[in-house]
Amino acid sequence: MEKGHQATYEEVQKIHPLYFNIVKKRYWWFALSLLVIVPGIISLLMHGLNLGIDFKGGTMIEANFTKAVTQSAITDTMKSVGLSGEVQLSNGNKSVLIRTEALQQEKQTQLMTALQKKVANYDKKTLQVDEVGPSMGQELTRNAFWSLLIAMGLMIAYISFRFQFVFAISGIIALLHDVLVVVGLFSLFRWQIDSTFVAAILTIFGYSINDTVVIFDRIRENETRMRRGDSYEDMVDKSVWQTMRRSVNTVVTVLIALFSVFILGGESTRVFSLAMLIGVFSGAYSSIFNASQILVEIKTHMKKPTKGGKAVRA
Incomplete structure (x- = not known):
């Protein structure tokens, strides 16, 4: 009707x-x-x-891995070092953009070392780390x-x-x-x-x-x-x-x-x-x-x- x-x-x-x-x-x-x-x-x-860090600031990490990775592998590795955040994949799941809390150099190194051991090798020359302000x-x-x-x-x-x-x-x-x-x-x-x-x-x-x-x-x-x-x-x-x-x-x-x-x-x-x-x-x-x-x-x-x-x- x-x-x-x-x-x-x-x-x-x-x-x-x-x-x-x-x-x-x-x-x-x-x-x-x-x-x-x-x-x-x-x-x-x-x-x-x-x-999230888009509003209060934090660290953005862009890395290119030698093989395809998964979001769960990245997030699980981040949790293993006491971190949380957003993970975006691109370029056939080989490029990763990580958004997390503001990290000191020591914590950044700890995270990247864990990713290399537990996920895959990454290209250190193209690694980009940026600090995002509030x-x-x-x-x-x-x-x-x-x-x-x-x-x-x-x-x-x-x-x-x-x-x-x-x-x-x-x-x-x-x-x-x-x-x-x-x-x-x-x-x-x-x-x-x-x-x-x-x-x-x-x-x-x-x-x-x-x-x-x-x-x-x-x-x-x-x-x-x-x-x-x-x-x-x-x-x-x-x-x-x-x-x-x-x-x-x-x-x-x-x-x-x-x-x-x-x-x-x-x-x-x-x-x-x-x-x-x-x-x-x-x-x-x-x-x-x-x-x-x-x-x-x-x-x-x-x-x-x-x-x-x-x-x-x-």
């Missing part, structure tokens, strides 16, 4: 075997969101984020912050122009929900973040609003067909269920792809794919259960003029 015939609310209810009134239970959805967000905010205030991370954070602000401003302008200002506010609150969920969970579980985490947050921002706009578009379409005495809550509930199949199919497809990347992509994509997995799931949840419900809350406290000129509660 997503195209063509304009289904009645009763018809939409009958079509979906798992139907339940989403809008009337909106306070449950808000409570569930707070149950996830509040502990994350508390963790952020108390502990902050577990920053200023790079500070600039990255600052640029990400301004990017989010600009994106929010443009989204508010676009949604206000295409729909109404209240739609824009509802959508932005739902987006902030997704960002807080991802950032909060990373803080709560002390998962280390790197530069790809920033890319994931920006991607989630764009992905989540897309699904929300689809639901908003159906709400706008159904709103123009409302008659005197129709319930705004029922109309929104109907709109959410009319787009439910599309929302679920989209998120399941994306989650399958992201889960594959998370499992098979290796350490270099682990942070990005984990943040995206959480963000996409949260984005689908907020689009279905939060954005339109926030819209209902705002509309409920606003007077909507009817064609007859009388004012009624939305």
Whole structure:
């Protein structure tokens, strides 16, 4: 019923075997969101984020081995000398880029000696060791912050122009929900973040609003067909269920792809794919259960003029 015939609310209810009134239970959805967000905010205030070397500085080591190596072999060797970090392979798995904490010369020598003994010989002439300062991370954070602000401003302008200002506010609150969920969970579980985490947050921002706009578009379409005495809550509930199949199919497809990347992509994509997995799931949840419900809350406290000129509660 997503195209063509304009289904009645009763018809939409009958079509979906798992139907339940989403809008009337909106306070449950808000409570569930707070149950996830509040502990994350508390963790952020108390502990902050577990920053990787992209943000707090460290050592980058580039080495070329004489034969192909594996990520697990490199990381296991690093653990044997008390180190952890990110490992990226290239050039047929013969070139390795290691990002780890700031190392003194003695520790660098210990690591490279262990790699040569336990993994493979490397070309000492092409070995490159660089120190990364925290200023790079500070600039990255600052640029990400301004990017989010600009994106929010443009989204508010676009949604206000295409729909109404209240739609824009509802959508932005739902987006902030997704960002807080991802950032909060990373803080709560002390998962280390790197530069790809920033890319994931920006991607989630764009992905989540897309699904929300689809639901908003159906709400706008159904709103123009409302008659005197129709319930705004029922109309929104109907709109959410009319787009439910599309929302679920989209998120399941994306989650399958992201889960594959998370499992098979290796350490270099682990942070990005984990943040995206959480963000996409949260984005689908907020689009279905939060954005339109926030819209209902705002509309409920606003007077909507009817064609007859009388004012009624939305």
